[in-house]
Amino acid sequence: MTILAEVHDETVDLQALYKQAGINETIETLDRELVGLVPVKTRIREIAALLLVESARRALGMQASPPSLHMSFTGNPGTGKTTVAQRMAEILHQLGYIRRNHVVSVTRDDLVGQYIGHTAPKTKEILKKAMGGVLFIDEAYYLYRPENERDYGQEAIEILLQVMEEKRDDLVVILAGYKDRMDTFFKSNPGMSSRVAHHVDFPDYGAAELLSIAERMLEKMNYRLDGPAEQALSDYIERRMRQPHFSNARSIRNALDRARLRQANRLFAGRGAPVDRAALETITAEDIRASRVFSQ
Amino acid sequence: MKITQGQFAFLPDLTDVEIGKQVEYALDKGWAVSIEYTDDPHPRNVYWSMWGNPMFDLADPAGVMMELEACRREHDGKYIKVMAFDSAKGWEAVRMSFIVNRPKHEPGFELIRAEGEGRSVHYTLRSYSSSHPRVS
Numbered sequence: 001m002t003i004l005a006e007v008h009d010e011t012v013d014l015q016a017l018y019k020q021a022g023i024n025e026t027i028e029t030l031d032r033e034l035v036g037l038v039p040v041k042t043r044i045r046e047i048a049a050l051l052l053v054e055s056a057r058r059a060l061g062m063q064a065s066p067p068s069l070h071m072s073f074t075g076n077p078g079t080g081k082t083t084v085a086q087r088m089a090e091i092l093h094q095l096g097y098i099r100r101n102h103v104v105s106v107t108r109d110d111l112v113g114q115y116i117g118h119t120a121p122k123t124k125e126i127l128k129k130a131m132g133g134v135l136f137i138d139e140a141y142y143l144y145r146p147e148n149e150r151d152y153g154q155e156a157i158e159i160l161l162q163v164m165e166e167k168r169d170d171l172v173v174i175l176a177g178y179k180d181r182m183d184t185f186f187k188s189n190p191g192m193s194s195r196v197a198h199h200v201d202f203p204d205y206g207a208a209e210l211l212s213i214a215e216r217m218l219e220k221m222n223y224r225l226d227g228p229a230e231q232a233l234s235d236y237i238e239r240r241m242r243q244p245h246f247s248n249a250r251s252i253r254n255a256l257d258r259a260r261l262r263q264a265n266r267l268f269a270g271r272g273a274p275v276d277r278a279a280l281e282t283i284t285a286e287d288i289r290a291s292r293v294f295s296q
Numbered sequence: 297m298k299i300t301q302g303q304f305a306f307l308p309d310l311t312d313v314e315i316g317k318q319v320e321y322a323l324d325k326g327w328a329v330s331i332e333y334t335d336d337p338h339p340r341n342v343y344w345s346m347w348g349n350p351m352f353d354l355a356d357p358a359g360v361m362m363e364l365e366a367c368r369r370e371h372d373g374k375y376i377k378v379m380a381f382d383s384a385k386g387w388e389a390v391r392m393s394f395i396v397n398r399p400k401h402e403p404g405f406e407l408i409r410a411e412g413e414g415r416s417v418h419y420t421l422r423s424y425s426s427s428h429p430r431v432s
Contacts, residue, residue, distance in 0.1 A: 100355045121348065128363070132356025163362075170358040 012056040021094050023048055030087055035216070036209040040084055043200050044091065051095040068197045069097065069172045070164055072140075072186070074179040075202025078248030081176045082136065084202075088174065089134040098172055104130035108142040111156040119152040123159045131170045140175035141185035157189060164195050205248050210237045214252050218283070223260065228285035239293045255291065262287040297404030299337045302377060303394040312361065315378065315396050319357035322380035322392055328352045329360050331367050333376045333397075336426040338405070347371075350381060364396060373399045399425075 018024060027048065031041060050067060057064065069092065073081040086103055093101035110126055113119035127135065137143070143160075145151040164173050175182070175192075179201065186193035205213065211234050218224060225233060240251055263283050267275055300306055310318070322329050330350035334341060347367040351360060360378070367376055376397035379390050403424035410418040 099358075102355050125349075125351070128351055128359025129353050129355065131354070131358035131362070167358065167362065170356070 012059050014052060014056060017052055017056060021052070021096075023052070023091065023094050026087070026091050026094060030091075033216075034080060034083065034087075035213050036205055037080060037084070037202065040080075040200055040202055043198065044084075044088065047198065048091060048095060051092075051097055055096065066097070066169050068168055068195065070196045071172070071174045071198040071200060072182060072196045073174060073176040073200050073202060074182045076178065076204055076248060078250030078252075079202035079204065080249065081202055082138070084200075085134060085136045085174050085176070089172075092134070092172060098133055099170075100132040102130075102133035103136050104133065105136045105138060107138050108153065111137070111143065111160075112152050114152075116152075119155045120159060123156045127159070127163050127171065131167065134172045134174060136174045136176065139177045141177050141181040144185055144189060146188060157192065161191050161195060207234065207237050207241060210241075210249070210252055213249050214256060217253060217256055221256075221260075223256075223263075223281055223283055226282050226284055229283050229288055232285040232288040236288055236291060236293055239296075243293065243296075255288075255293075258291065259283050259287045262290050297402055299375070299395065299398065299402055301337065301339060301395060303392060305395065309398070310394070310396065315364070316357040316361055318392070318394065319360045319378065319380075323354055323357060323360075325380075325382070325391075326384075327380035327382045327391055329354065329378060329380050331360070331363055331376060331378055333367060333371045333374050335374045336423050337375050337402075338421065338423045338426070341423075344375075344377065347376070368397055372397070375399070 027041075027045065030044065034041070047069070054064070054067060071088070073084065075081055082105065085105075089098065089101055089103045092098045104126065106126055111119070111123045113122045143153040143157050145153055160173070163171065173196075175196065177185070186196070211230075214233060214237070215225070236255060237252070240246055240255065245251075260283070266284075266287065267279065304310060304318075319329055328350045331347040332344035333347055334344040348363060351363070354360065364376070364378070374397070375395060377393055377395045380392035382389060382391040405421045405423050408420045408422055410420065412418050
């Protein structure tokens with residue numbers, strides 16, 4: 001699928017092209033539905049602009065090899081790397097850069113085999129499945145294990161590199177993982193580093209952003225917080241952020257799931273009286289304050 | 297002699313773009329596409345060699361085309377066919393099969409006459425290429 005631009009006297013209407021691709025709505029939904037992540041959104045806009053100008057250039061007959069769009073997403077757990085990868089596939093599909101709007105999400109286990117000769121077919125099978133769309137490799141640094149020189153991960157990396165180079169218009173590869181470990185990974189694999197054009201860093205969320213993420217999650221699950229509960233949740237976030245193993249939005253999701261559990265238990269414990277709609281959808285302060293985060 | 301087996305055999309050979317479109321059709325139907333090759337095109341030869349495993353869960357023909365390219369590199373002077381297997385209950389069979397590569401010179405078949413009892417004659421076919429099997 002390519003975007004057909006109307007050419008009038010050697011000029012191209014970028015605005016019309018922009019509207020036609022429907023990219024505007026996708027970026028707006030991205031803005032609306034994803035809290036924070038300003039650098040990420042900026043980069044997505046830049047990439048969209050690049051592809052748009054590229055199709056305008058093509059419309060005027062300026063030939064150039066398609067831009068390389070392999071990306072690396074770095075950031076702490078729960079900062080939205082997987083979610084953004086899904087959105088990225090959508091945007092690239094709308095801009096006609098990839099043919100299918102699909103993301104194949106894999107980790108080391110899916111690519112690397114267990115014995116000699118097992119890795120190449122395994123990696124190739126995954127690559128074939130992903131072709132036409134996006135291949136998302138989570139925790140990509142596990143592919144490279146310097147402590148074992150006979151590790152099969154290196155073989156997977158080599159096949160990956162070859163396909164990333166040769167099948168640039170069939171496949172977009174997104175590597176994701178923690179920032180420091182990805183940096184080491186790229187340092188020890190210069191071939192990989194030079195083929196990944198876009199390095200996007202996902203910042204941690206602030207307390208206010210996490211609260212607004214929590215509210216969006218609850219809204220999707222048809223729950224709501226009453227006044228004191230909102231205060232309790234923001235206290236909870238403050239405390240949880242200071243504790244070890246804090247993984248941003250994922251921790252918040254887990255906390256909400258546990259609050260739902262407590263709410264259900266509370267309602268069940270008082271089951272003598274009939275429950276109304278408001279009670280079923282409201283999470284109160286006590287559901288949140290019962291968390292172990294407050295007892296520490 | 298041009299071998300006519302499978303789909304599209306009476307048409308001019310498909311181009312890569314056309315092969316890709318046929319594969320796309322099969323994938324859209326949810327069929328698993330596979331590639332096989334042989335040097336013996338006898339119509340009763342149902343055991344062609346498999347080029348890798350059948351490819352399940354593909355979304356786009358690019359993966360099949362990559363394998364086809366690799367297979368052609370290695371078995372250029374042989375017959376290569378693309379097949380699509382439908383695993384739906386009641387079908388469980390190959391739904392598409394067409395030749396995508398053939399040797400430059402196709403030697404064709406020899407008609408063998410076997411003299412039987414009472415001057416009866418039995419006929420059989422033998423592909424010339426199998427008398428000079430290609431080693432690779």
